[in-house]
Amino acid sequence: MTAVTPSHAEGQVDVVVTTASGKSFTLDDAFTFTADETPGKPDAVTDLQIAGPDESGAYILSGMGSADGEVTVKDADGNIVGTATPAADGTWSVTIPEGTKAPLSITQTVNGVTSDAVTFNEAPLPVVSLGVAALALGTAGGDAAWGIRRRRNA
Numbered sequence: 082m083t084a085v086t087p088s089h090a091e092g093q094v095d096v097v098v099t100t101a102s103g104k105s106f107t108l109d110d111a112f113t114f115t116a117d118e119t120p121g122k123p124d125a126v127t128d129l130q131i132a133g134p135d136e137s138g139a140y141i142l143s144g145m146g147s148a149d150g151e152v153t154v155k156d157a158d159g160n161i162v163g164t165a166t167p168a169a170d171g172t173w174s175v176t177i178p179e180g181t182k183a184p185l186s187i188t189q190t191v192n193g194v195t196s197d198a199v200t201f202n203e204a205p206l207p208v209v210s211l212g213v214a215a216l217a218l219g220t221a222g223g224d225a226a227w228g229i230r231r232r233r234n235a
Contacts, residue, residue, distance in 0.1 A: 123147055123191040125199045131177075138179030142187075142201065145171045150191040157182035 096108040133140035146152050146167040154163045154175050162185070163175035167204045177185070186196035188195050 109118050120192055120194050122194055123150060123189055125196045126152060126173075126189050129187065129199065129201050129203075131201070132205060133177075134179065140177040140179075140181075141174050142177050142185065143172065143174035144187070145178050146173050146189045147171065150189040152187065152189045155188075159186075167215055168187045190222045 090189040091210060097105055098108065099105045116170040124147070126144045129142065131140050131142050134214045135141070142154060142163070144152075146165075148167050148169050148171055150167060152173050152175065153161055154165075154177065156162050161192055162177055162181050165173040167189075180217045184200045186198045188194070188198050
């Protein structure tokens with residue numbers, strides 16, 4: 082089979098078959114085809130990480146996406162809590178306000194087509210204030226020995 086250049090437009094097409102000996106046959110029954118030019122879904126965002134909280138209680142969610150897309154982050158209720166346009170290398174970040182309900186749902190839209198959502202429900206590592214830790218150490222006094230242990234809830 083030989084490809085035709087330029088390609089055919091949508092519609093009725095005649096088919097000509099040529100044998101190895103050079104004999105050609107035109108098929109009597111033409112057929113019609115429709116080209117599906119709908120772009121496929123873009124890949125989902127990857128490499129999700131969260132950091133924070135900062136002084137305001139907000140967190141920074143970051144990841145990788147398509148440089149020609151837009152990333153949208155929604156809370157558990159479906160409200161948009163942030164958007165970002167990935168840089169040329171695909172990196173992006175969104176500030177997630179304090180009190181945002183998890184899990185987060187993250188999508189990216191490229192050329193008007195939205196990817197499948199990625200659910201993000203990881204908690205960041207706990208932040209220990211050095212001031213509080215120093216104050217706690219100062220109040221133990223004497224020869225007392227103690228430690229701070231974080232209790233994990235199942």
